[in-house]
Amino acid sequence: MVDFSGVSLEGKTAIVTGSSRGIGAGIALQLAKRGANIVVNYVSEGSKERADEIVKQIQKIGTKAILCQASVMNIQDNPRLVDAALQISKDGKIDILIHNAALGNEADLKDVNVEMYNSHFDCNVRGPIFLTQAALPYLPRGGRIIFISSAAARLGVAGQTVYASTKAANEALVRVWAKELGHSHGITVNCVNPGPVATDQWFQSDEQFLKDMQPMIEATPAAPRVGEVEDIAPLVAFLCTEDSKWTTGSVLSANGGLYN
Numbered sequence: 001m002v003d004f005s006g007v008s009l010e011g012k013t014a015i016v017t018g019s020s021r022g023i024g025a026g027i028a029l030q031l032a033k034r035g036a037n038i039v040v041n042y043v044s045e046g047s048k049e050r051a052d053e054i055v056k057q058i059q060k061i062g063t064k065a066i067l068c069q070a071s072v073m074n075i076q077d078n079p080r081l082v083d084a085a086l087q088i089s090k091d092g093k094i095d096i097l098i099h100n101a102a103l104g105n106e107a108d109l110k111d112v113n114v115e116m117y118n119s120h121f122d123c124n125v126r127g128p129i130f131l132t133q134a135a136l137p138y139l140p141r142g143g144r145i146i147f148i149s150s151a152a153a154r155l156g157v158a159g160q161t162v163y164a165s166t167k168a169a170n171e172a173l174v175r176v177w178a179k180e181l182g183h184s185h186g187i188t189v190n191c192v193n194p195g196p197v198a199t200d201q202w203f204q205s206d207e208q209f210l211k212d213m214q215p216m217i218e219a220t221p222a223a224p225r226v227g228e229v230e231d232i233a234p235l236v237a238f239l240c241t242e243d244s245k246w247t248t249g250s251v252l253s254a255n256g257g258l259y260n
């Protein structure tokens with residue numbers, strides 16, 4: 001008899017930051033397909049409709065979903081995300097926390113300013129640290145924390161002084177928290193790091209950047225193309241399952257073999 005219970009997320013509750021569109025929306029739907037209840041988070045007023053559509057799609061799949069407008073940059077918004085998760089959780093637990101929301105603008109070193117530095121670090125690094133702190137009392141043993149990092153953390157792409165630093169910080173955090181939250185909390189903490197993925201963040205890159213990246217994309221070992229959301233989301237979902245319990249503090253490359 002075929003037994004897929006090790007990859008089921010039946011009855012689990014997940015917060016997916018930045019799940020109104022792009023990779024976050026893909027992850028939210030993928031977790032729901034495996035049985036999880038989802039907090040769909042967005043920040044911009046203009047994304048409310050799209051986020052609501054993701055909620056409806058999840059409810060159609062048959063699990064619970066709740067909309068939560070909150071900025072991970074504002075520490076005072078964290079209780080709203082936690083409360084939303086508790087509203088859809090059957091047992092007062094938040095099993096899965098996905099740190100997906102991020103800013104990803106490019107700027108050469110000479111053009112980096114403090115405002116850009118602060119916004120990116122507040123969203124991509126400070127945000128996940130304090131949201132994790134707020135959610136931790138509700139994460140059970142067997143809980144999962146996953147960061148969406150980026151190939152930028154290791155590739156060394158010109159124009160990514162700030163973004164690459166924040167993503168390298170994400171990869172450092174999973175190694176630290178794997179140790180801090182392992183024995184004490186029974187939680188695993190991992191990163192998935194995509195290469196270029198066809199989402200708004202990618203298409204908003206400036207023309208020169210996209211041109212510079214083209215040779216690398218054509219040389220991607222798995223296939224000569226940018227990644228799709230569907231290439232990434234199932235890998236994130238796997239790291240949320242019971243079958244992935246012996247993986248922690250790791251970075252799973254989801255970049256078609258650009259590097260490992």
Ligand SMILES: NC(=O)c1ccc[n+]([C@@H]2O[C@H](COP(=O)([O-])OP(=O)(O)OC[C@H]3O[C@@H](n4cnc5c(N)ncnc54)[C@H](OP(=O)(O)O)[C@@H]3O)[C@@H](O)[C@H]2O)c1
Pocket residue numbers: 017018019020021022023024041042043044045047070071072073099100101102103104123148149150151193194195196197198199200201202
């Ligand atoms: N696309 C790529 O090529 C690529 C490659 C490697 C890694 N990544 C990483 O993958 C993740 C998702 O990227 P994506 O391309 O899917 O991005 P995206 O299409 O630009 O979507 C960003 C999402 O994050 C949300 N968000 C932004 N700031 C937020 C805040 N302060 N609080 C809460 N939510 C916020 C947005 O909400 P609104 O809709 O409300 O604005 C949106 O849902 C990011 O961590 C990114 O760094 C992307």
